[in-house]
Amino acid sequence: MTEQTRQRPQYTSLNEIQQRKAELLKEIRKDSKEMNTLWHGLFNKPVAKGRKGLSVSGIVNTGAGVVDGMLFAWKLYRKLKK
Known part of the structure; x- marks a missing residue:
């Protein structure tokens, strides 16, 4: 023992x-800070690096x-025109 x-x-x-x-x-x-980082990493979405408006899929x-x-x-205009 x-x-x-x-x-x-x-x-x-x-x-x-x-x-x-x-x-x-x-x-x-130090350990508390590391655990806090790991804990928030579990539940938060990763930050997107590019801007959505400038990507090809965003433009499409x-x-x-x-x-x-x-x-x-156009459909509403044609329907209400009558």
């Missing part, structure tokens, strides 16, 4: 205890929407 347990450090002054406390706090903050999609709107307006 003594092989499995970690040996506790022997402190001889309050200064050593304060230094160890500061080291542990620094490690805890917008153009198809415009044509569809024009056809719809």
Whole structure:
């Protein structure tokens, strides 16, 4: 059982205890920041690198929407003209 347990450090002054406390706090903050990054990475969508309006698929999609709107307006015009 003594092989499995970690040996506790022997402190001889309050200064050593304060230094160890500061080291542990620094490690805890680093781990917390890393966990926070990983947690938000699970649920947030990755940010798109390109702008949608400038991509080819964006232009085609917008153009198809415009044509569809024009056809719809033309059908309404013909139907209401009578």
